[in-house]
Amino acid sequence: MNNSLLVVVLASGVAYGTPLLYAALGELLAERSGVLNLGVEGMMLVGAVMGFWTVERLHANTGIALAAAIGVAALVGAALASIHAFLVITLRSSQIVSGLALTIFAGVVGLSSYLGNDLNLADQPAAHQFSAVFPKSMQDWPIVGPIVFGQNVLVYASWACVVAIWLYLSRTRPGLNVRAVGESPAAADTMGINVTAYRYAHTLVGGAFAGVAGATITLAITPQWVDGITGGAGWIAIALVIFAFWRPELCLVGAYFFGALQALPSQLQARSISLGPTVLWSNALPYVMTIVVLVVVSSGTAKRRLGAPAALGTAYVREEK
């Protein structure tokens, strides 16, 4: 039963969906504060390479090495995000231009390629990697075994993040404040909320999430580093936030849906099931849907109806006269 197509695809969907989930949660936090970050892909790539580098170079036991790697990935993600934050919050430059520039700067044939090649990280297996937490006996339980208990610690941590972010946004004072900052910075400012600080904090934390998302790929899914390893996952994550109507719990569903789509072709191939040019359509589907979503939401009305933060993408200037 645990070898049935559905169970296998769902189990690997959860695994493949995890980097998408982390990146989407990060993007969600930034967007809820009104900052659109199109640099997710670049932050993921740099997180991926630096996380991998840490486990390769740090001579420590697996647990410490992996924890350090996640920490480093989060830091480099946040560091890149701080460039974006400075440009768009302090200097009020275009959020779209800055985000795209960051992805180009950090992405393929950019910073991440340079770091990976300069540090000789290509074509090596990871010295340590995340593996399933629960004992083999639990993983063998029917259906829930592989899907729920066959995952690594990053997956469980991401669930905790979903719950935490959901509670944060809906039930806490800072969560209310950040929603106000994303919806109406002028109102928030009048109420004494520091718009700049909230935006910086959420953009940086969002960047850290993107860095962790990158490291999830190089340390848990394909434990190695190759150039451009994220393969556009950052873009899918941005579309995912919109799909999810800016709600963390729906990000989880969407991430696993796209994760399952990624897992599907190899499983079909392994079982010699042919559905036409399967690889083509299932590989292209996430990207096609991403484009469709981006087109739909670029109209202002649709954005409003879907629940986008009203001030998303706009800088805040107090003394406007």
Added chain:
Amino acid sequence: MTPAPAVSMQGIVKRFPGVLANDHVDFEAAVGEVHALLGENGAGKTTLSNILAGLYRPDEGRILLYGEPVDFASPREAIDAGVGMVHQHFRLVDRFTVAENLVLGDHRGAGRHFHIDPGAVEVQVRTLGERYRLPVHPHARIWQLSVGEQQRVEILNALYQDARILILDEPTAVLTPDEADTLFVTLRQMAEEGRTVIFISHKLHEVMAVSDRVTVLRAGRAVATVETADATSQSLASLMVGHEIETVQRRAPGRPDAPPVLEVVDLSAESDRGTSAVKDVSLTVRAGEIVAVAGVAGNGQRELAEAIVGLRPCAKGSIRVDGRPLETGDARASYDAGVGYIPEDRLGTGLAPSLSIAQNLALRSYRRESWGPFLELGRMHDDADKAIRTFDIKCAGPDEETDYLSGGNLQKVVIARELGTKTAVLIAASPTRGLDVAAVETVHRYLLDAAESGTGVLLFSEDLDEILALNDRVLVMYEGRLSEATDRRNLEEIGLLMAGETPP
């Protein structure tokens, strides 16, 4: 010894690039009074109150509250010191509920904790609402409320935060006459409880009705503070303007037998949110007639105007201009048919701010007056010269960017363009909003001239004085529907219709 005044602002100076908004203003308001700040648009009322509310910092001068000097670095500090402000543009988060909005500003009571519970605030919203006649549903989201209700939320917010000094910036601009009267009762009640109410307005009758004292601002200076009881509308008006004002009057009324130039039949259109904003509206404007559409802002006036000029698709209905059917939702077809449009937002919709005056004036005519794909720049320049002289546009010349013009001159550019070509019907949406008295008079004159030369004018306005001065007929728009006032001069009837009630 008299108690220290609640507010004392001394020698306040505030400069903005190119503007001296407040020039050594002294202002005092006592405990328990309603103090009106009266002045024309641009006189510096809003700047002064924004300084008191901590939104701007004065370049010079000092502020004392109850005798203690204060220096607010942010609105939050002002709120904590007991100064609440209801802005002209509400500072509410649209997607939040009423209770959430109140929690947002609250960092003493229920909102102080890390964990928030908007439910706890709801009881307080209800009691405050009952006590001050500001009923509003605490669960409702702000975007679901009418503008009048949103204003109540703003006032509740200030009360909820224990504001002892409440500033209201042009609060009646969004209210029906009835709602305004209720608000005045609330303001009086707050003053009797020992709060200080600062009421900003440029409407004389309101100031006379509600205030104890009046401070008049003109061109950034405080020109006088008088007891309301000792003042008359005329004395205040001349203080405000600096000279006697004359008002325009309709000279030759439109003829009821003139041919119709605009016929709208059963027109419906949606708002930006996709809700029904204009509902089965029919109206006729005859040549040489000024038809005024009164109503509180947000009752579908903007959508109706935009639907007529083709900027907004019509869900159903038909429009005829000069007897010929007009394709709806096509702005080009509409202006080719002879529909002129003075939009509400003159700088954003009416003009291209970074283009020159000549280019803005040619925005309609350039299609006809061009040499193949090339613009006839010389001719555009000459035409602009002519228009600048005819319409008395104060500017450096045809090549000046429109951005640099004042509101009145911007409006003249729009009017010059819209009346420059043959215009059968002119749609004017709040054409004098935000203009000073002299500019208002000029705009009124052009509208009257246009009507006298045979153009039908459909005038959308929230200003009842303007409507009374200009109209041949009055329609009132309420929640997307139009009704006609039987007597074009009966303010009471118009007021009732504006509130959605049927006059007896």
